[in-house]
Amino acid sequence: MIGIDIGGANVKFATDGGVDTVYCPLWEGAPLAGVLSRYRDAGEEAAVVMSGELADCFRTKSEGVSWITRTVREVFPEALFYGTDGRFHDSPVPALAAANWLASAAFLHARDPEGLLVDMGSTTTDIVPLASLSPLYGLTDLLRLQKGYLVYTGLLRTTIPAAIRSVSLAGVPTPVSAEQFSISADAHLVLDHIREPGYSCDTPDRKGRDRTSCLRRLARVVCADLEEIGEEGALMVAEAFWYAQREVIYDTVTRVIKESGARRIYTAGTGSGLLASTLGGTDLTSEIGPAATALPAFAVREVLRRSRG
Template identity: 55%
Template sequence: MIGVDVGGANLKVIDNGGAATVHYCPLWRGAPIVDLLSSYAGQEAAVVMSGELADCFSSKGEGIVFIVEQIRAVLPGARFYGTDGRFHDGPDPSLAAANWLASADWLRETHPDAVLLDVGSTTADIVPLGDFGALLGLTDLLRLQRGYLRYTGLLRTTIPAIVREVEIEGVSTPVSSEFFAQTADVHLVLGHIGPDEYLCDAPDRGPRTREGGLRRLARTVCADLGEIGEKEVIGIARQVWEAQRDEVANAVRAAVEGSGAREVVAAGIGARLFAPVVGGRELPDLADALPAHAVRALACRNGET
């Protein structure tokens, strides 16, 4: 059996041996789910999703139907995990954004006193694991309202979503609301990731290099790199990182205090960077595919074959 997590930007697969593969798969550009899964054709599969929210769909319901049909075209026996904590054969409203719950369902027995922090390319899930029943049925709207979902990630978050102004040579400077740069540029410039870890398109479709990142970040204050210089652009990157770091840390702190958790466990491509910030520890060998690992394990445990 394989595990599949269909996000809006990435398709993650755990194969029969437990190895993870991450495909950049932007649904809003008509990414070929069937082609990407063709090498697994006919295998048993357990699936979670969050890509139904992509704005190429008129509603989450339409997105769910599309994803289920694409998956079943190549994996006809696939089973889909929902926010009701159950597996389904076909489209169901509960399938919307159930990937985080699969992770919680899998980890709750081994980490009952923990808060899970899963930082991906786009979002950060903050999930108290001590009361699984209280998590059932939570939509992304409810998770946003409860502080369990922060729309900030390692790669794809826009700069004005994190800061509205930065200091340049001691002068408070508003940032442009244009999509000139993203957090991948921040973390690349600061050395938190390498060019090979810049696993999405750059906003300008330009080179995913440190030089490219510096140029894009300068543009967030309507400047050229040569106009303000590398030192000031690095300063912009640091200010954005500090604001993002504090946002995530504050959300985790609130979840720990509210749930009485005794530890924080971290997963996702941002785990290495954020675990020390929140006083947590990384879950081993889970990389950026925890929900795919989890849904596969749950299906095997529950006999969903």
């Protein structure tokens, strides 16, 4: 059996051989069927979760759910899709929208009902109390934003002005440009939180992922060439961004811990290591290996297996 998590930007696969993440931006018309076909021989059965229905190539989420379901079933005709109702479905019901985080919770709940999952992906961070599954059923992305269970900030794709309004350069407050000149991947690369192969999404300017190219993009955030503000200035932009990003995650985790009574943090996702060192808590990669970086894909496969006893 294969586990598949279809996001807007990435498709993740979990098989007996391990996990894979493939950059596949649906809003740019990336060939999802082609990507899926490459994993066809990993097993006829597929357990699937999604969040890619939010991509704005779809007019509505139901349109997205239908298209994704149909595309998956063309490649895996027997695929079953996990929903926010905690059940598997073989057809495109609304509950299939954004249920990937719930698969992770369903997998981890038995492990530690006093735990809190914090899963930082390329684009978003899911914060899920593991105490009980039933209060989680039916939560949409909108409701999760409101409850602090979904923080729309990620390790790679978040634009800098979505997190900071200004940065102090040599002591001078400097408002930032609203353009998508630079993204979180640039900040995390120059801060040594990721390396070039970890910069797995497109660069905003379609130029390099090397350190200098990242610094250039960060400098442009204050409408400057790198030569104008120097590496020091570009690093200040990266640091201001990471400070703000860390703060929003920390504050939201604190709020959810307070409201849920969770006692232990488990980190997952492509930002798992960074999160664990920032928040404290257990990095799930130390327990389940690389599967933790594609947790919903891994989890939905486990959950379907368990449901079959």
